Amino acid sequence: MPIIFREPGLTQDPLRELLQRRMDRLFQGAFSPEGSPWQVGVYPLVNLSEDRDYIYVRAELPGVKAEDLEITIQDLSLILRGERKIASEEKQVNYQRRERESGFFRRVLALPSRVHPDKVEATCKNGVLTIKLAKPEEVKPRKIKVKVA
Amino acid sequence: MTEKELQVKAKAEAPAKGERVRPGRVFLPAVDIFETPETLVLVADMPGVPADKVTVDLRDNHLIISGEVAPPLSQGETMVDQEYYTGDYIREFHLGSLINQGKIEALMKDGVLRLVLAKVERAKPRKIKVKTA
Numbered sequence: 112m113p114i115i116f117r118e119p120g121l122t123q124d125p126l127r128e129l130l131q132r133r134m135d136r137l138f139q140g141a142f143s144p145e146g147s148p149w150q151v152g153v154y155p156l157v158n159l160s161e162d163r164d165y166i167y168v169r170a171e172l173p174g175v176k177a178e179d180l181e182i183t184i185q186d187l188s189l190i191l192r193g194e195r196k197i198a199s200e201e202k203q204v205n206y207q208r209r210e211r212e213s214g215f216f217r218r219v220l221a222l223p224s225r226v227h228p229d230k231v232e233a234t235c236k237n238g239v240l241t242i243k244l245a246k247p248e249e250v251k252p253r254k255i256k257v258k259v260a
Numbered sequence: 261m262t263e264k265e266l267q268v269k270a271k272a273e274a275p276a277k278g279e280r281v282r283p284g285r286v287f288l289p290a291v292d293i294f295e296t297p298e299t300l301v302l303v304a305d306m307p308g309v310p311a312d313k314v315t316v317d318l319r320d321n322h323l324i325i326s327g328e329v330a331p332p333l334s335q336g337e338t339m340v341d342q343e344y345y346t347g348d349y350i351r352e353f354h355l356g357s358l359i360n361q362g363k364i365e366a367l368m369k370d371g372v373l374r375l376v377l378a379k380v381e382r383a384k385p386r387k388i389k390v391k392t393a
Contacts, residue, residue, distance in 0.1 A: 154266040156343035162336045169332070171307035171344060173371035195266060200294060204301075210290040211305055214264035238307035238371015 154216045155191070155240075163252060166244045168220065173238035174211075180235070182242060184228045189242070192217045224250060274350050282328070285347030289325070289373075293353075297385055300357060300377045306349045307371035308332075314368050316375060321355040325373065358382060 155170040168189065172180075175195050183190040197213040222244075230245035274286040289304040302325070306314070309327030317324040332346045333339065355377070363378035 151343060152268055154268045156268060157341075158332065158339065158343060158346075159341040160333055160337045160339045162334075162338070166340075167337065171346075171371070173305040173307040175370070197292075200301075201296070204294040204296050207293040207295065209292050211292050211303065212264075212266060212269075212290075214266040216266045235370070237310050238305070 153218045155218065157191075157218070157220065161246070164246055166226075166246060168242040168244070170240045171238060172235070172240050175235070175238070175240075177235050180233075180240065182231075182233050184222075184226065184231060187222045187225065189220045189222055189244075190217070191220070271344065273347075282348065285345055287345075287347050287349050288351050289327075289349045291351065295357075298379060300355065300359065300379060302353075302373075302375040302377070304349075304351070304373045304375075305371065306368075306373055308346060309349065309368070309371060309373075311368040314366065314373055316364070316366050318359060318361065318364065318377075321358065323353045323355055323377075324350065325353075325375070326350040327373070 155172055158169045160167045160169070170191070172193070172195065174197070175193055179196065180191075180193040183192070192215070194215040195213050197211060224247055226244045226247065232243040234241050234243075269290075272288045274288045276286075280286070289306045291305075292301075292303040294301050302323075304325055306327040308329040310330075313328040315324075315326045317326075327349045329346055329348055358380040360378040360380045365374075365376040367374045
């Protein structure tokens, strides 16, 4: 069974939750021209992916230093906190455009099962944070051999 | 600095221009541009772009910055939940002041590009003293 992330406080049935998400996304894609992905409204946006052994959580955090990030695993939650600092320039500069923003962020993601806190790796490369979580043995796909009677 | 919570901002897609051969989406990076008396500084957020994949092209006063990203997933990975899209970055600017082509500094760090362009002598501001008759 694939690993399914639940939003905290919502339905306890992960399969139904996933179906609901997929349906919502289908409708969102149909009505918004840009086909924006699932909207959560909490910074940072994350992409979740998996392979056989790991779950990957990725977030785009350009200019955020590793020491300004705080990743906590608490029971079934992954908490991502931090601050994006933009060094202020000297006083005599004049701005033409100012689109980049600074500030703090805090986000919680619900994990589908317990993960070993010491089997979590986080790396920040080129402004992209990747958190690699080891899947517990019982959720890994297993091949079942058919016995010949 | 004031305590401010960051808000989610969808990445703006770059308008299609010409025919792209590389597959995938193209986004406009968020930028800060400011001037000092001697320089014009441009700071652009391009997460996922390594330093060797950044291109800065300046012809006369037409500046193009672009960056290529690697595919979001490695071999054997499947996407479970996607909240943001990844893609290359491109943005064009017409610079108001003349730039000294020989004095351009580009630094890419943590997905943030910082370009320092030196203005040519002629474009530097000069205080003009008003004489009283």
